[in-house]
Amino acid sequence: MKIGLYFGTFNPMHIGHLIIANHMAEHSDLEQVWMVVTPHNPHKKKSTLLDDHHRLEMVHLATEGYDNIRPSDIEFKLPQPNYTVNTLVHLLEKYPMHDFSLIMGEDNLNSLHKWKNYEVLLQNHDIYVYPRINGAVANQELIANPRIHRIDAPVIEISSTFIRNNIKEGKNVQPLLPQKVWEYIDHNIFYKK
Incomplete structure (x- = not known):
């Protein structure tokens, strides 16, 4: 099975993430998209993250009803900080019958050369790239590179940072979130402080 891995802190998961994941599942040769919740991105401040289990739960809530989009906590079990190349090695050992690809925005592709062992990633895995407004490569x-596949997905410019800041300021961000994710955030009073 060909699986696209969409990595993110998903802090919180919003409709932009869901739109891209669904577009990749429906408009590429990927059979499934796994939303890989990263416990700690080496390029982000850990202090701004909700606990891992809360972010995973929001991904579960957001992807209910999507047969080919699934949450994944695979990186929770790996040493931190973790790198994509290590996660892929682990996944290939655990699921040798699957063919894993990466999903990323053009902005991430532009900095791919800074990733740990990026040459190994390119040799062994396809990369599906979706457009970003500021994604000039x-x-x-x-x-x-024949491993890079540009997918004509909708340009979504919603950020989790924008959502968190607006919740903190008391603004209504409900239209930017799947309904069950909004209810989970509201119930738990997340991002208010």
């Missing part, structure tokens, strides 16, 4: 050699 300078490296034409990378774009020409």
